Structure formats: structure tokens, C-alpha cells
Amino acid sequence: MGSLIEMVVFLAASAILTVVSIQQDVAKRRSEVLAAEGQNEGVIVSALASWVSDNFSNLLTQYTASGGNPILSAPTLAQLKSSGELKQNYAAGPFWGGAYTIQMSMVPAGCTQAAGNCHVTWAFYPSMPYKRNGVSDVEGAAQIALAGNASNGQFGYSSTRNSATVYGINGAWNASNPLPGAPAAAILATNGSVDDGTSLYIRRDGSLTWTGDQNVNGVSLHNVNSIDATGTIAAPTLSASNVAVSNSVRTPGTLQVENAAGTAPAPINTGAATINGNATINGNATISGTAQLGNIAVPRGACSGTGSGTVVAGEKNGSGVMFSCQGGIWLPIGGTTLRYDYYQVSNGQVVPAPPCSPNAAPAVVIDPKSIYVDSTATWNVSFTGTGPWTVWFTDGSSNAGQGVAIATTYCAY
Template sequence: MVSIIEMVIVLVAAAALTVQGIREDIAHKRAQLLAIEGQNEAVINDALSQWVTDNFAALLDEFTQSGSPDLTPPTLDQLFTNGNLKQPHRNGPFWGGQYTVSMTMVPDGCTQEAGNCHVSYTFYPSLPLTKNGKADVAGAAQIALAGGASFGFSKTQNASEISGLNGAWTATNPLGNQPAVILATNGPGSDGDSVWIARDGHLTWTGSQNVNGVDLHNVGNIDAQGTIAAPTVAASNVAVSNAVRSPGTLFIQNEAGTAPAPADMGTATLHGPLQLANTGVPRAACTPPMVVGNSDGSGQVLTCQGGQLIPVGGPWQLITQNPYSSGQVVLPPTCSAGGTPKVLFTPQVISVDPTATVSDVSPQGPGPWPVSILNGQLQPVAGTVMASTYCVY
């Protein structure tokens, strides 16, 4: 039989386990409540950031007219009415007090004319977080962690200062020397509005931007001081004063804004060199339309004609045309890669026996070519010819 003492021990142990389970359940539910509070405050903080961006011009006018850096912040109802908050929010956390917002124009001495003014704000509950009547610093840390990088809290040591998560920033505790105070800010005492790309254009970017592959529509003018590089560039009414380099296809659209072919050019004014990125060799197979440069870098332009790359101007390129006397030598021209030197003699002045026959034969081969005018007896006679040299591709 089980003794009474053993039964008492079992009951006491069961009661202890029950109490421990209740405590753990309460702690779990409180942790969930703190996380929800942090997420709720993060939503309000994001709404404040949007409101500052949307109303910066009005805030700047208020600052300019009043001369005071202290600005009028919105209420939660105003954030909801303006659409920054998607649903109404209770004005205060679950432990009591109210949500408080403070906004100032920074830095000191900024002016509307100089365009160097920005809005800095703080958002915090008016009471510190407590548990059983004592400051709950651990709970405040949980709320800040759920809120994100803009949030911080005051610790037991040096409670007059708010520390951002991982010590990312510090700010003065608005409630004084009290621990467990939660606060969010967009930039305490500094360039508070600089984290946003202002819609009214009062801020300039301070670093390179990555738009994550999204499109930009309805753009006006684009002024570039460096290189514009893109696989495909499509433009209408293009005026280029420097260099446009495209590793892929350059589309220059006409006034109608259409480019049915790989390159449909309307009116394009180029100030400076047009460099062809792709190269080829004469007589190489191709598919029209295609325009490339000669692979030797000579600057010769090749176009696709009849399925082959042919120099602009045709396969016979006239290089020089000068008069030569009998006995002189015509030097061959320097041809771009793929070209063969050729010469054509055209008689100009020849003195021979009128009963004789003149034999003028243009020499063959790559040159140099001697000028030799022969009579019917194959004897040299005096005279001149016009020698036209070509590069044939």
C-alpha cells in the first residue's frame, strides 16, 4: 500500500510542476505579447517615415515661417486618415501611457534656400516597460528586437541614454534616467531624412544606387557624365554629345517610338566618335542587316551584303589615282585585312609611229608595278598613264 507520506509527496510534486507549467506558459504568452507590441510599433514607425517624406515641403515651410526647429508631428488618427496607416491603432502600449512623437528640423542653421534641411523624429511610449512594478529591461529588448534597426531601449546602466540594437546608434532618453524605455528614430540629431529619396528632389544621392532590375517609366531628360552601358538601349530623338557604349544592341527609335528592326534610326545627332563594338573580316558569312568594323582595327566599316561582309563602298576600293611616266614604278597601296592590292593603267599621252601598234598591258600581281608602254614591235616608247590603285575584297 502507498503510505500517506508518499501520497503527499506525489501531490506536492504535481502541484510544483503545475505551478512551473503555468509560469512557463505565462512567460511564453508575455514573450508573444512583447513581440506583437514591437511589430505594432514598427508599423507606426514606418508610417511616420512615409508621412515625413510625403509632407516634407509643408514641414520645411513651417520651419521657415516659425524659425523654430520644433515641428508639429501627426497624430495616429492623421496617419490613418492620410493612408500611411492601413488601419486605426490604439494610442499607447498595453502597459499604459501614450505613444509620443517628436519632430525637429536638422541640422542647426540649415535653410530652405541652401537645401540642407532634413527632418529627424523620435517615437516612443510615454512610460517605460515594467513587470511586477519594476523596470523590465529584458522585455524592452524583446520589443526593440521585434521593431527592427530603427529601435533601441535604455538599460539599467546609463539609463539616460537610448542604445540602438547592436549599438548602432545612441540618443538621449526622452523620459530621463529611466531604464526599459523603448524608442524609435529615423536619425537622432543628424541627417534624419537622408535615408529617403525625396519626391520633391530636395536631396541628392550620396552613393551608387541599385534599383534591383526594375523599370523606370516616364523619364524626362537624363544627363550622364560617365559611361552608359546596357545590353539593350532604346531611345527616341537621340542627341549624343559624348560616347554611348552598348555591349549588346543599340536601338535608336524614330519619332513614332518604334524599332521593328534591330536598329531603326530616326534622327540621331552624334558629337564625337561612333565606335562599333563588333568586328568581322571581309567575305565572312553574315545575316543582314549587320554593320561591323574590320577586325584589324583600321576603322574600315563592313556591311552585310548578299550574305557576306563587304566594305562600305563596294568590294573595289579606290586608294590613289596619279599620273606616271613610262619606266616609273607604282607602289601598291596598304590595304585593310582581307584586301588584295590591284592597279589599273589608263593611257594618257603616248607618242609612237602612227603606223605602229601600241601595246599597253596593266601588270598583274600584288605590286610594285612598273609602267611599260610598248609599240607594236614590243619596244618601249615614251608616254604617260593614269595609274589607279585599288584594294579588292
């Protein structure tokens, strides 16, 4: 009898242990299924975030073309797969039924591309709350949200205490329950209400503008196309194959044009050039057009700068006569008496005066070319006037004589 009782107790205990073990296995399996669902949703959310970043420019164009309608066209799971954001196919909804829903909008209201203040906010959620045996299971929804949150998502769920609001894990954020009737155990993932998650970064598509000064930490920028600056470009060294300057080049000192090694001056080829100061040329200068010198030379006035080369300038009054600094004074190039013109003259003919500068005195030299001389008379060649001049050929009796002479006019400084 005692043995029979012991056997009954043993069988009862074994049955209890078996039931407990089965319950534990079921609970473990259920937890694994919920975790897998959360991880899958986390992968989809991560792909959605990448898709928004890659397609922000298109979304902004869509928003602008619609006249500022904030509701955007969200991608499907098939589009996320075809774009390469999702690496494999996923079911269209969770294992308990319903479908995955994606909503997307542009915020804040009235934002513009020009202002650079537009962001995309999105929400991802199953269209049905998680239920167990037909009843909303908040504990299971929490397990799914926790697993999804571990995959870099921002997941939350609604509780029975306040099912109208979905709270993020650890209360990090909250949003309205998107499901009809606002049931408990609704699961939601979002990137926030005022940020698309990428506004802290420089967008590679150029759709978001910088809003402040940037510091690139001393690194180089390569393969840049054009740089348009409204302020100052300051650099100790500027290297360019072609430089187009529409306004001015300013330097606090001498503007040096040097070879690539920076060891010697480099040739320069320009079009028309205006130099408002002195120009020192240490090599050859080829000018295919005209060279206009400054009118600064005062005849016989003091000058300097001849130690390193010949200094030339135009006459100060603008006559067009070119001067050089000779012995510390300005003198005309070609001598102090510049020949102007030739005339063949005879007795009584008038020689016109050259148009000399006010700083120069007109002068004439008469060189007889051929004359007729009476062997018993004296022959004289003379002129009267200070310009014009009248040439006279006379004999010893002051009679007019015959002959031809060359009259050369000058401007004497």
C-alpha cells in the first residue's frame, strides 16, 4: 500500500514538472518570436531612414511642386528592397495580422527650400495592435518595441493606462496613437516630430543649406568645381591653373608672380594693363600694343631711380615728348635739342616754327646747299625772326643773292 501511494505522488509531481517545463518552453518560444518581430521591424525602420536621407532632394521637390502640401509619398517595402536599402524580402505585415504602415510629411509647416529649414518626419507602425488570444498584450508589445529599439530605431508602444498616447522606450518621446480607436499595445517607430534625423549633417545632394560658419579642421577639399564667395578668401598660398577676377586683386604689399617652386619670378602675359605707380622690369618686356607712360617729367627737373635701370616718363604737360632720367635730371630722349623738320629754302623764303612744348624754345639752323658768288663780292646767309624765320642770301653790298640752303628746325630744352 505504501509503495502505491509513493508512486501516485511521484507521478503527480512529474506531471506538474512537465506542465511547468512546457509552459517555460512556450514562454521562451514566444519571447523569441516577439524579439524576431522587433528586430525585423528595426531593420525596416533603419532602411526607411536611409531611404529618406538618399531621397530627400526628391521629397523636397515633391513638397515644393505640391504648393507646400506637407503629406509626402512614402515608399513601400518593395521600393525599399528595389532601392537596395532592404537586403531581403520582408512580409507586408506582422505575424499577428494587419500590414506595416508608413506615413511621411515635411515639417515644420511653411518651411521652404530657400530657407533650408525643411525636414522629413516619418512614422512606421503595424496597422493592428499586438494581441494574444484576442486581447491586446501590452507586455508583448513592449518586448517587440525593445527589440526594435536595439536596432537603432525609436520604438514605442501604447499602454492600457493611457492608450491614446504612444510612449518611446524609457519615455524618450511620445506621439498620438495612430490606430483607429487608439487601442493599447499599438507599436510605433518614428524619427521625431521636428527632425528628419539628418539635419545635423551636410547633405550630399545640396538640398539643405548651411546655417552657420563651418570649420573643416584643417583638412583639404578636393575635386571642387566652382567657389563663389561674397566675402574674403584668405590663404597664404593660392594655386590655380586659371583665375578669373571680375573686380580686384588686393594685397597689403607687393604682388609677386613666381614660378611653381616659388624660387624666382615667373613670366606674366596680360591684355591691356594700367599701372598707376612705378614699374620696374628686370627682364624683357614685349608689348604688342601701346605703352602709355605717366606725364610726370619736368624738363631739367630732379629725378631719381637710375641706379637699377633707365627711368623714363612723359613730359608733365602732356606734349608727348618722352624723357629719361639722366644724371639726376629729366632730359628728352635723343638730346636736349630735338630736330623737328627739314625745309629747302631760298632767299626771302619763310621757315615755319615747329610746334614745341612751352618748356622748349624753337630753333633753326641754315646749311647752305648751293650758292652763286660773285668773285668780287661777299656772300652772307642769315635769317630773321624767332620762329618762323626768314632766310636771307646777300652779298657784300646787301644785295639779294642766289642760292639754295637746308633749314633744319629744332625744339631745344
